[in-house]
Amino acid sequence: xxxxxxxxxxYSKFWDPIFFSFTLLFISxxxxxxxxxxxxxxxxxxxxxxxxxxxxxxxDPSKPTTGDLKDTKVETLTVSEPPPKTDLxxxxxxxxxxxxxxxxxxxxxxxxxxxxxxxxxxxxxKSAEQEFADSYGKEGEVAKFSRVENTNLFGLDGKEKxxxxxxxxxxxxxxKIKSQFELARSLDRIGNPESEEKAYKEYLKLVTxxxxxxxxxxxxxxxxxxxxxxxxxxxxxxxxxxxVIKNFKESEEFLPAHYYLGKIYESSWDERDLERSLKYYQLxxxxxEGKNPKPGYDFRKETRExxxxxxxxx
Numbered sequence: 476x477x478x479x480x481x482x483x484x485x486y487s488k489f490w491d492p493i494f495f496s497f498t499l500l501f502i503s504x505x506x507x508x509x510x511x512x513x514x515x516x517x518x519x520x521x522x523x524x525x526x527x528x529x530x531x532x533x534x535d536p537s538k539p540t541t542g543d544l545k546d547t548k549v550e551t552l553t554v555s556e557p558p559p560k561t562d563l564x565x566x567x568x569x570x571x572x573x574x575x576x577x578x579x580x581x582x583x584x585x586x587x588x589x590x591x592x593x594x595x596x597x598x599x600x601k602s603a604e605q606e607f608a609d610s611y612g613k614e615g616e617v618a619k620f621s622r623v624e625n626t627n628l629f630g631l632d633g634k635e636k637x638x639x640x641x642x643x644x645x646x647x648x649x650x651k652i653k654s655q656f657e658l659a660r661s662l663d664r665i666g667n668p669e670s671e672e673k674a675y676k677e678y679l680k681l682v683t684x685x686x687x688x689x690x691x692x693x694x695x696x697x698x699x700x701x702x703x704x705x706x707x708x709x710x711x712x713x714x715x716x717x718x719v720i721k722n723f724k725e726s727e728e729f730l731p732a733h734y735y736l737g738k739i740y741e742s743s744w745d746e747r748d749l750e751r752s753l754k755y756y757q758l759x760x761x762x763x764e765g766k767n768p769k770p771g772y773d774f775r776k777e778t779r780e781x782x783x784x785x786x787x788x789x
Contacts, residue, residue, distance in 0.1 A: 584615025591624060604628050611641075619650050626654040630661025635673055655681045656691045663702055671702060678702070682718075693723035700735060709744045727772060733759040734774045737781065753785045 591606035603624070610621035622641045629638035638658045645651035659677030662670045678699040682692055696715045703712035712735070719732040737755035740748045756778050763775060 582615040582617055583613040584610040584618040584621065586610075587613070588617045588621045588624075591621065595624070600628055600631075619645060619647055623650060623654050623657060627657040627661045630658045631664065633665065633670065635662065652681065652685045652688055652691050655685075656695060659695065660698065663698065671706065675699060675702060689723070689726065693719045693726035693728045696723075697728040697732060697735075700732070704735065704739065707742075707744075709739045709742055710746070713739050727769065730759055730762040730768070731772045731774065733762065734778060737778070741781065741785070749785055749788065753782065756782050756785070 587606045587610035591603040591610065594600075594603035594606060607621040607625040607628070611618035611625070622645055626638045626641045629635075629641070635658075638661070642651060642654045642658055645654050655677065659674050659681060662677060663674035665671075665674075678695045681695045682699070685692055696718045700712040700715035700719075703709075703715065716732040716736050716739075719726065719728050720736075723729060733755045737752045737759065740746070740752035740755065759774065760778050760782065763773075768775070
């Protein structure tokens with residue numbers, strides 16, 4: 476007889492009821508947990524304080540394995556809900572957006588200034604004057620630029636008092652200097668002896684009251700010198716050009732001042748000096764070599780011609 480087969484058969488018969496009992500108990504436990512889980516996992520819980528068995532409790536056979544999970548040790552999980560939106564939050568966001576979007580302030584003097592510039596581009600000076608006057612009559616931010624424009628236009632019309640009045644009303648120091656220069660230049664461009672004398676006084680006022688402005692002071696010295704050369708007052712003209720050469724080496728007028736000094740010393744007057752004239756012409760030409768002087772300051776062609784003539788004459 477095969478005792479091994481008999482032994483295994485008896486064992487299987489003995490353990491079948493026990494195995495069956497444990498199987499039923501396991502199924503009921505699993506189905507119980509599954510039934511409980513439907514009550515625990517809510518769709519959108521505000522707080523979740525239900526009891527969940529620890530994994531160690533499930534696996535430890537020494538712990539009770541009944542379907543009643545309320546007697547076991549539990550872990551508490553708390554899920555916090557995002558704070559609800561309130562009217563206060565909405566009001567705050569609206570306030571922030573208002574702060575970001577500052578209300579645009581319209582300058583009342585800007586439109587007339589733009590009209591004036593448009594009229595000037597078409598050479599309609601009278602209409603431009605009216606628009607600029609309307610602009611600074613409104614006292615906006617752009618009014619100061621309108622004053623500069625009318626300072627020039629009034630000067631060209633020979634309205635010296637009106638133009639000087641606008642210069643005095645300029646509160647911005649830099650624009651005041653510019654207005655002063657525009658007045659002097661406009662009087663200079665009229666071209667008659669009376670207006671030239673007025674222009675000289677305005678240039679002189681600028682270089683004495685604003686002696687160190689890096690742009691307009693050398694321009695005023697230079698413009699005075701050119702005016703005096705036209706009047707054949709060579710000594711006074713040379714004095715103004717020397718001020719540019721000595722004090723404003725970085726200015727645009729520095730090299731052209733050398734050209735005009737060459738022209739002065741070539742002219743017929745008591746201190747005529749062709750050697751000195753040749754020297755100044757050469758200094759100008761050396762200085763502009765490799766550069767492209769701006770219109771009005773480009774004397775390369777004239778200088779080369781004078782160097783050729785003076786070189787053969789000397």
